[in-house]
Amino acid sequence: MNTDKTSPTDLGKPHAAPVDAPPAADAASTVVDPRLLVREQGLTGYIGEFKRKVRAGDLGALPVIVGLVIICIVFQSLNSNFLTAGNLSDISVAMVGTGMIAVGIVFVLLLGEIDLSVGSVSGVAGASFAVLSILHGVPEWLALLLAILSGTVAGAIHGFIFARIGVPAFAVTLAGLLFWNGFMLKILGENGTINTNGSGVFYNLSNYFFSDVAVAYGAAVVAVAVYFLSAFFDSRRREAAGVPSRPLNEIVLRTALLAVVAFAAAYMFNQYKGLPLAVVIFLAVLIVTDFVLRRTSYGRKIFALGGSVEASRRAGINIVLVRTSVFAISGTFAAVGGLFIASKISAANQGAGSGELLMNAIAAAVIGGTSLFGGRGRTWNALLGVLVIVSIQYGLALEGVAAAVQQMITGGVLLITVIIDAVTRKTQKSAGRA
């Protein structure tokens, strides 16, 4: 059992009001179970809770954050250019393409499934955009929209075949991987590479920076303020409803942590070209997808399916619809990622979407802390994971290490992560939190 043994006398202490347990007042009628999870209020309680979670294998983002710190220390000590604003800004922009794809992968992993087609689908999106806008003169906005839709449709097809006909997702999307890569080569045609314009919306996706320093700082201020206010009012509502709420000092602590990270990032971007548009879009996507997953009933259905398909069926969840839509979402984000990648090199070419892109996207989702076993994860995991992968790539590139070794090291990191995932799952089982 995952419980702290808190002796009943602890309940009597004035500062140790039970937070997660029913108020001791009804102890008159029902004897309070001494094993109930009781959290002390304030910072000590917070640290206690944290320790309890770590012991129970609920590591959350901890391993990957520790990993990122180690990566920074190692590469900075090898080459003092690693932690410069220029390099960090480059890493931030370069990670967006893979990161977007990884967001879609997180959705699919939450179902406990896998989508192997995302690399090829991302290639199709880049190629469709280039063909439509450069060869056929379709307006840029429309071409972008159609390119993204191509991913949605491809994903929906995979999802439908998986959900309706019952072909394993792994097999359907493997077929998709081959098919869509061929499709991309076909529409790119003879010469194989289409260069895109050096200006316009598409170009700006990966190349626009808000050079006004006020934008980055403004964004940081807004983020911190919105976070604090929403946490504060949520806690007030909970208090009013008489359910356990987060104490104010914990909210302040969390806000302060966010503020440090947000302003450090803003400062760093402003030392170079300013806040990159790509990063703004990526963060917006993370905020929206996190909201959808955790605050809407659609998101709840995805988690439910990842936990137990049978329970979901009996709860009246439309399984075919949810599964199909999740693969459509995965395809959509694959297309969006493909557009960012093509925008970065200002071209759609035959190599797009192949090679290590697929593996990096899946690795990013998993390294970030999304479980391969379904039902556990957040889209923020994609950000952390892709930061790890791209930082390693850039750090090794600074050292002049060959791509072959880069791949080996990324593979090693992924292996460590899945081992952590499997081990945490075991610990969680024994701690009753599988």
Added chain:
Amino acid sequence: MVHVSATPVLALRGVSKRFGAVQALTDVELEVHAGEVVALVGDNGAGKSTLVKTIAGVHPIDDGVIEWEGKAVQIGKPHDAQSLGIATVYQDLALCDNIDVVGNLYLGRELKKRGVLDEVEMERRSRELLTTLSIRIPSVRIPIASLSGGQRQTVAIARSMLGEPKLVILDEPTAALGVEQTAQVLDLVERLRERGHAVVLISHNMADVKAVADKVAVLRLGRNNGVFDVKTTSQEEIISAITGATDNAVTRRAARNAEAQK
């Protein structure tokens, strides 16, 4: 005695269900009235769980008619049963291990406020419900995986109470429970009857059945094998209906014991 209405809340007329080569149910009849607890008994594999699942819409019936408050209805999917007012606690509990207690209680019928999950209200009502059912669990915000088997059972039962159902079906609700929790569940069943709900209770435990049921319906090899009034029927009669003969392992054992005592 609680008033029992004339038209049954639920009536099954000649219901049959096949799984491939297995004829799980054949021409089964069952009537349940409001304010009545009907115990459904039968040996392992008799088809009790299958019958429950046909009523709950998990396995649509092949043949026969299901009547709800006197009218024939189609129950093709779980949602149909839910919207009629049928709540089911399955033998295999079907909770999501990765989702917390509140999330599981409200799974498939989340409370929303402007399109967003209303977690605060769900949590408040969950605590209220668990308190009224005097169900004790460590926290409503821990994943189901952290709960013991009995605690899960109580969560599953609580889940069935949420929508103020007219008919509650409990498939072996006390099988995994300790002495006190069993008594609590039986109390719960009685409270449901007092509130005018109809209850179908599946159990292998004759003591439980005798304690709370008004009627006992016996299934044997997928067919009806008699409906008995609990007050006027002896346990031996019910057991012989379950096993299908007056000469069976249970009676032989009883006879042996009786002889041994002489």
